[in-house]
Amino acid sequence: MHKIIIPRFDPAMKTGRIIKWLKNEGELVNKGEPMVVVEGEKTVFEVEAPASGVLKKIFYQAGSEVEVLKPIALIGEIDEPIPKELIEEIEKIKVEKKIELIEKPKIEKPPAKTFERVKASPLAKKLAEEYGINLEEIKGTGPGGRITKEDVLNAIKALEVKPTLTEASIPGLTFIPIAKIIPLSRTRKTIAERLIYSLHEAASTTITTSVNFEKLLEYRENLKTSLGEISLTAFIVKAAAKALEEYPIFNSTLDKEEIKIFEEINIALAIHTEEGLITPVIKNSNKKSIVEISNNIKELTDKALQRKLSIEEVTGGTFTITNLGLYDVEVFIPIINPPQTGILGIGKIKKKPIVINDQILIKPIAILTLVFDHRVVDGVPAAKFLQKIKNLLENPTELS
Amino acid sequence: MLRELTYAEAIREALRNALIKNPKVFLIGEDIGAYGGAFKITNGFLEEFGSERIRDTPISEAAIVGAAIGAALMGLKPIAEIMYMDFIPICLEQLANQAAKIRFMSGGKLKVPIIVRTQYSLGRAHGAQHSQFIPAWFLQVPGLKVALPSTPYDAKGLFNQALKEENPVLYIECSLLYRVKGPVPEEDYIIPFGKADVKKEGDDVTIVAISRMVHEALAAAKILEEKGLSIEVIDPRTIQPLDIETIVNSVKKTGRVIIAEDDHKTGGVGAEITASIIENAFDYLDAPITRVASPDIPIPFSPQLELEYMPNKDKIIQAVNSLLKG
Numbered sequence: 001m002h003k004i005i006i007p008r009f010d011p012a013m014k015t016g017r018i019i020k021w022l023k024n025e026g027e028l029v030n031k032g033e034p035m036v037v038v039e040g041e042k043t044v045f046e047v048e049a050p051a052s053g054v055l056k057k058i059f060y061q062a063g064s065e066v067e068v069l070k071p072i073a074l075i076g077e078i079d080e081p082i083p084k085e086l087i088e089e090i091e092k093i094k095v096e097k098k099i100e101l102i103e104k105p106k107i108e109k110p111p112a113k114t115f116e117r118v119k120a121s122p123l124a125k126k127l128a129e130e131y132g133i134n135l136e137e138i139k140g141t142g143p144g145g146r147i148t149k150e151d152v153l154n155a156i157k158a159l160e161v162k163p164t165l166t167e168a169s170i171p172g173l174t175f176i177p178i179a180k181i182i183p184l185s186r187t188r189k190t191i192a193e194r195l196i197y198s199l200h201e202a203a204s205t206t207i208t209t210s211v212n213f214e215k216l217l218e219y220r221e222n223l224k225t226s227l228g229e230i231s232l233t234a235f236i237v238k239a240a241a242k243a244l245e246e247y248p249i250f251n252s253t254l255d256k257e258e259i260k261i262f263e264e265i266n267i268a269l270a271i272h273t274e275e276g277l278i279t280p281v282i283k284n285s286n287k288k289s290i291v292e293i294s295n296n297i298k299e300l301t302d303k304a305l306q307r308k309l310s311i312e313e314v315t316g317g318t319f320t321i322t323n324l325g326l327y328d329v330e331v332f333i334p335i336i337n338p339p340q341t342g343i344l345g346i347g348k349i350k351k352k353p354i355v356i357n358d359q360i361l362i363k364p365i366a367i368l369t370l371v372f373d374h375r376v377v378d379g380v381p382a383a384k385f386l387q388k389i390k391n392l393l394e395n396p397t398e399l400s
Numbered sequence: 401m402l403r404e405l406t407y408a409e410a411i412r413e414a415l416r417n418a419l420i421k422n423p424k425v426f427l428i429g430e431d432i433g434a435y436g437g438a439f440k441i442t443n444g445f446l447e448e449f450g451s452e453r454i455r456d457t458p459i460s461e462a463a464i465v466g467a468a469i470g471a472a473l474m475g476l477k478p479i480a481e482i483m484y485m486d487f488i489p490i491c492l493e494q495l496a497n498q499a500a501k502i503r504f505m506s507g508g509k510l511k512v513p514i515i516v517r518t519q520y521s522l523g524r525a526h527g528a529q530h531s532q533f534i535p536a537w538f539l540q541v542p543g544l545k546v547a548l549p550s551t552p553y554d555a556k557g558l559f560n561q562a563l564k565e566e567n568p569v570l571y572i573e574c575s576l577l578y579r580v581k582g583p584v585p586e587e588d589y590i591i592p593f594g595k596a597d598v599k600k601e602g603d604d605v606t607i608v609a610i611s612r613m614v615h616e617a618l619a620a621a622k623i624l625e626e627k628g629l630s631i632e633v634i635d636p637r638t639i640q641p642l643d644i645e646t647i648v649n650s651v652k653k654t655g656r657v658i659i660a661e662d663d664h665k666t667g668g669v670g671a672e673i674t675a676s677i678i679e680n681a682f683d684y685l686d687a688p689i690t691r692v693a694s695p696d697i698p699i700p701f702s703p704q705l706e707l708e709y710m711p712n713k714d715k716i717i718q719a720v721n722s723l724l725k726g
Contacts, residue, residue, distance in 0.1 A: 143687070148686050148687070
């Protein structure tokens with residue numbers, strides 16, 4: 001008897017949500033065949049059969065949220081009976097988990113007596129609940145100090161209520177007709193939480209420079225005959241990796257009172273998929289050739305689009321590159337991907353007039369934007385780091 | 401421009417049209433014939449329609465309503481008049497215990513489509529047993545519909561609907577409104593029962609006003625609007641059936657309600673409307689529902705004391721102010 005479990009794809013991952021079973025109970029399965037679609041905190045992935053046999057029993061249906069490493073189904077031989085103790089053991093886990101789930105919200109709820117002490121109109125209470133306002137913090141201006149609608153609305157204004165992700169508490173939302181409601185997927189929610197965290201925590205600072213891609217484009221064209229088509233991004237990844245070798249401070253994270261420099265240079269690439277943004281990682285970017293990087297990028301992109309990325313392929317990034325040039329964007333300011341220290345945004349390579357030796361020339365130019373955490377490093381080293389990337393891209397022979 | 405009629409003229413026109421159009425319609429009541437009605441509504445009817453159709457009766461409300469019920473059961477359309485609302489208890493057995501129930505008890509085979517016209521004379525120093533406004537006494541009678549016109553337009557439209565009803569209708573006029581003028585179309589239009597009228601739109605406070613109080617509420621609204629407040633005035637027009645939906649929609653908009661009526665506060669129509677609002681719109685209230693009504697005492701004979709007793713626009717303004725400022 002083999003247990004199918006939700007693997008831990010990330011050290012921080014505690015649970016996974018079962019999206020869809022790809023096999024039914026009683027169906028024959030082969031080892032390595034996808035069994036179930038699970039949504040983790042960062043991505044959606046497929047769990048494969050650990051062995052060949054019959055899918056004997058499914059313990060959790062689609063929609064269930066299950067702790068990692070806990071069995072969710074069993075595979076065995078056709079006539080192999082499932083040991084009673086095994087079922088009991090698994091059911092016991094389920095029951096214990098359920099109790100925990102029921103009790104949690106009880107603790108989180110504010111004590112019911114709150115409203116007994118606060119004098120507020122029913123409408124004020126309703127609005128306060130909708131907007132996530134604590135009535136105890138509001139002074140009532142109505143008769144006898146009653147909190148009225150106006151008081152709550154004023155409190156909302158004064159507090160500049162920031163909508164949290166879990167509460168639909170955007171001021172004024174109630175008054176706008178809604179055409180469609182899209183529940184936040186866990187992937188979307190994770191993206192939102194992480195980016196908000198980044199904006200709140202990191203001292204994001206932005207610097208830009210323009211890069212002349214003329215030589216690089218020629219160089220790439222020349223390589224074509226011998227090496228085939230190489231993605232432009234691969235050159236940029238390589239350039240960034242080389243620059244990171246020289247300025248390792250950008251390949252780091254701030255952990256409380258320590259700056260931790262990562263050993264490996266793993267460049268994450270932002271890729272857009274239907275489920276949302278995902279950042280597969282090119283491990284040891286600095287040690288790979290441009291061709292290797294290019295192949296790596298292609299492979300990861302294909303996998304991302306087919307939702308086939310494994311968790312190893314999306315974790316461990318130490319620096320991120322994001323490219324919106326394909327979408328005609330010339331300049332943009334990305335958000336640092338925590339826990340990293342920097343992110344590089346690439347704009348569209350566009351023919352522009354530039355002045356070289358007092359002459360106006362037309363060259364393919366792109367704007368590079370470096371956003372870095374000023375808590376970790378200052379502006380001058382950031383400028384030098386960006387300049388290094390620029391120099392490498394403008395002198396591509398130095399890249400290989 | 402629509403022609404203008406008084407409230408009394410509008411009722412007279414509706415009655416006269418009914419007599420002309422439908423030979424089954426007849427009027428029955430005290431002093432409605434030779435005297436022309438205590439308030440001259442039926443003046444000249446005896447000459448025009450004859451004593452067969454304009455029946456003066458002895459002073460017996462029980463006889464008036466009892467005879468009307470019998471005639472209705474035989475296929476006629478009686479319009480009975482009870483001179484003062486205060487006298488209805490004398491015929492309450494006929495009205496509430498018989499007329500309202502016969503259709504139900506006969507499995508729908510018998511109908512009592514009578515109209516009982518009456519009026520209340522609060523504010524005319526007619527004394528405690530001639531001035532009462534007691535519509536709530538009839539709210540608890542299933543089978544009985546209760547209409548309370550406040551304008552000449554509503555008076556005619558509601559009366560025309562009452563004519564079409566197959567159930568007994570209590571049609572309550574207000575004698576202080578008889579001289580109030582307003583536009584009234586010549587054709588026989590109908591105002592359905594159970595459809596409240598928003599007499600004035602506003603955003604800050606809803607005043608649900610019944611009968612005469614509609615005019616006091618509108619006068620109060622005008623004064624309050626000068627102070628920058630926006631008042632919505634709603635006239636339910638019929639309290640049985642009651643259009644709670646229109647009231648609730650208004651409460652959802654304003655969050656504050658005042659119910660204004662000439663009735664006593666305790667157990668009045670306002671109490672019933674209050675309960676319905678709580679049931680349907682509790683979460684939309686931003687202040688307690690407030691009732692402006694008569695105190696729980698018999699109506700004073702003295703004109704000065706009666707004026708003190710009566711709810712009016714000043715009391716509504718006071719209520720609005722205390723709702724907002726305490």
